[in-house]
Amino acid sequence: MVASATADARTKHKSARAVASTVTTTDDSFECDTCGTVVPFEEARRSETMGNLDPKKWQTLCCPECGNRLKTVFVGGE
Ligand SMILES: [Zn+2]
Numbered sequence: 221m222v223a224s225a226t227a228d229a230r231t232k233h234k235s236a237r238a239v240a241s242t243v244t245t246t247d248d249s250f251e252c253d254t255c256g257t258v259v260p261f262e263e264a265r266r267s268e269t270m271g272n273l274d275p276k277k278w279q280t281l282c283c284p285e286c287g288n289r290l291k292t293v294f295v296g297g298e
């Protein structure tokens with residue numbers, strides 16, 4: 221039983237790391253579906269996310285050309 225519990229813990233740890241690796245970096249850029257502009261992370265407009273996400277941790281990036289929502293990104297980090 222002990223061995224089984226250890227395997228479970230390892231699986232959970234692994235999936236947590238997989239999530240962390242998807243965090244958006246400031247080197248990313250996003251192509252706007254509406255107008256085709258490629259928007260570097262630094263130039264995207266920021267707005268608060270919809271819903272109950274913490275605005276200190278999540279931001280919505282918007283196209284500076286047309287205002288289309290590009291992506292919701294995690295900017296928090298512990
Ligand atoms: Zn656009």
